[in-house]
Amino acid sequence: MKSKRLLAGPYLFWSVSFVIIPLLVIVYYAFTSDGGTFTLANLSQITTPENLKALGISLLLSFISTLVCLILAYPLAMILSQKQVNQTSFIVLIFILPMWMNFLLRTMAWQTLLEKNGVINSILGFLHLPALEIINTPYAIILGMVYNFLPFMVLPIYNVLIKIDPNVLNAARDLGANPVQTFLKVTFPLSIPGVISGITMVFVPALTTFVISDLLGGGKILLIGNVIEQSFKQNSNWHVGSGLSLVLMIFIIASMALVAKYDKGEGGTAF
Amino acid sequence: MSNKLIDFQNISKTYGMQTVLDDFNLYIRENEFLTLLGPSGCGKTTTLRILGGFETPDAGRVIFDGKDITDLPPNKRQLNTVFQKYALFTHMTIAENIAFGLKIKNKSKQYIHDKIKYALKLVNLDGYENRMPDSLSGGQQQRIAIARAIVNEPKVLLLDEPLGALDLKLRQDMQYELIRLKNELGITFLYVTHDQEEALTMSDTIVVMNQGYIQQIGTPEMIYNEPENAFVADFIGESNIISATMVEDRLVKILGVNFPCVDEGFGQNKPVDVVIRPEDIDLLKPGEGSIDGVVTHLIFKGVHYEMEVMANNYEWLVHSTDMFPVGTQVSIHVDPFDIQIMKKPESEDEEAVNIEE
Known part of the structure; x- marks a missing residue:
């Protein structure tokens, strides 16, 4: 027993030094002022109109992105799960391939594509079609989020769908359900754990991102991630940054708890 | 009993290069307990899936109660299936599982409630309404799968190796349960299995x-006592299958010794296969039977002893309640009506009967 416990040592060391301590440091900064005295002022920074607006936009854009990802990913995951194995691995590869490229690079590529005189508008201009002016708008940010996070929605749903015994679906058909009823009453309920994992894996990074909004929003649209980034880097105010981070964490935990509440005891998926 | 309820007409089915069914013809009568028995890959499950609507035949028609149902989707067919690994809906309670088909048909709450009660009673699982499938044992899950199928009052119940995942004792209990259910419900059962004992007990x-061909159709007694070819003889129970020559009517030469038998019409001096069941061989004192030999193996099997007797260069498998130690000199005797004569396969189609080991 003792030697087995020793094996856990490195992981314990890792999580203490790189997860627990940093978290405590953030909590410390969040609750103290420059002088080191206890204060709630950093937390209440979230109530300033600019910050509330940033949080609101962040929640809205992440919600829309997550929804769009879900709508795009589910049919794709279904198609993939019904294919033969060798066909699937190729299609899955196509989807995963972009993930092997740097995230920043991919987002910058979209910047180039969407620019006023970018690739897409050049092609549209050549075809005498009206130009697409979505760069530096929330639409571009949603596009960037969906593009970057879509695989994180596809894979967990795909993984759940391939594990469903085809005979369970046959049984539903056998008992009189048509294909739509089979999907609504059997396939979808059985895939909820995957959907919840997918939502978590898209919603959380979308809510906290600042790179996508920086590059595709042109600095005009501030998300809560940008506000936090600015307080750390531009204003060098670690106390406010930590306070806002903590509030954001609470928002994430709350929204995940809300999602988990609708996941009837499937257990061990998102949380 | 004489009504043709289901009629498979010239069914063929191919997967890629592999022909699973080739011009398959079979009818099932109303109220019959019919078992498709064969080794894996013989086409029995494909046949059941074609009837269930989960596979479409490449050629041929399926007639159900006088109507062609070949192109009907599974949800439009008046039959229900019990799948091999239960295939219960794990996200629903037992009651919701059983109610699934009835809710789709928009039956009243009271009707569904009564049906659930009735079905659970029928499979001896009263009071399990609110349990989840995962909390039940394999045997209980299988009984729920049966309950879920029969509440829809199908004309035919299809069972795809339903007892395959259960242990021996449970399997035997479930066999009796199925016979009882069949008698209580009075519906047609189409049962698929590779287990000859299950087939003999229930059908x-x-x-x-x-290999996609029907080898023999008959009652359990006919299949066991009068196998039509070496494959059937070998697949159903243990047997001694020996090449022999039909000298004339009622006389067969086995391993150089003439045995009187009861079969006629094979012609004179024609090569045949004979089947002698191990329990039909009597061991006598040397010189008293037809062929003398020596016991080479002895195993105690519980109900009987299993022995191998070397006689005329053939290892005879013998089952007997009398014990003869290894090395005992014995003589083999077989009663004429215990010798089953079978035609040797001639054409290529009949080659399919060749025993796969």
Whole structure:
């Protein structure tokens, strides 16, 4: 027993030094002022109109992105799960391939594509079609989020769908359900754990991102991630940054708890 | 009993290069317990899936109660299936599982409630309404799968190796349960299995299949006592299958010794296969039987002893309640009506009967 416990040592060391301590440091900064005295002022920074607006936009854009990802990913995951194995691995590869490229690079590529005189508008201009002016708008940010996070929605749903015994679906058909009823009453309920994992894996990074909004929003649209980034880097105010981070964490935990509440005891998926 | 309820007409089915069914013809009568029996890959499950609507035949028609149902989707067919690994809906309670088909048909709450009660009673699982499938044992899950199927009052119940995942004792109990259910419900059962004992115990009619061809159709007694070819003889129970020559009517030469038998019409001096069941061989004192030999193996099997007797260069498998130690000199005797004569396969189609080991 003792030697087995020793094996856990490195992981314990890792999580203490790189997860627990940093978290405590953030909590410390969040609750103290420059002088080191206890204060709630950093937390209440979230109530300033600019910050509330940033949080609101962040929640809205992440919600829309997550929804769009879900709508795009589910049919794709279904198609993939019904294919033969060798066909699937190729299609899955196509989807995963972009993930092997740097995230920043991919987002910058979209910047180039969407620019006023970018690739897409050049092609549209050549075809005498009206130009697409979505760069530096929330639409571009949603596009960037969906593009970057879509695989994180596809894979967990795909993984759940391939594990469903085809005979369970046959049984539903056998008992009189048509294909739509089979999907609504059997396939979808059985895939909820995957959907919840997918939502978590898209919603959380979308809510906290600042790179996508920086590059595709042109600095005009501030998300809560940008506000936090600015307080750390531009204003060098670690106390406010930590306070806002903590509030954001609470928002994430709350929204995940809300999602988990609708996941009837499937257990061990998102949380 | 004489009504043709289901009629498979010239069914063919191919997967890629592999022909699973080739011009398959079979009918099932109303109220019959019919078992498709054969080794894996013989086409029995494909046949059941074609009837269930989960596979479409490449050629041929399926007639159900006088109507062509070949192109009907599974949800439009008046039959229900019990799948091999239960295939219960794990996200629903037992009651919701059983109610699934009835809710789709928009039956009243009271009707559904009564049906659930009735079905659970029928499979001896009263009071399990609110349990989840995962909390039940394999045997209980299988009984729920049966309950879920029969509440829809199908004309035919299809069972795809339903007892395959259960242990021996449970399997035997479930066999009796199924016979009881069949008698209480009075519906037609189409049962698929590779287990000859299950087939012999439960069926009215057994269809022995191999490589997409029907080898023999008959009652359990007919299949066991009068196998039509070496495959059937070998697949159903243990047996001694020996090449022999039919000298004339009622006389067969086995391993150089003439045995009187009861079969006629094979012609004179024609090569045949004979089947002698191990329990039909009597061991006598040397010189008293037809062939003398020596016991080479002895195993105690519980109900009987299993022995191997070397006689005329053939290892005879013998089952007997009397024990003869290894090395005992014995003589083999077989009563004429215990010798089953079978035609040797001639054409290529009949080659399919060749025993796969």
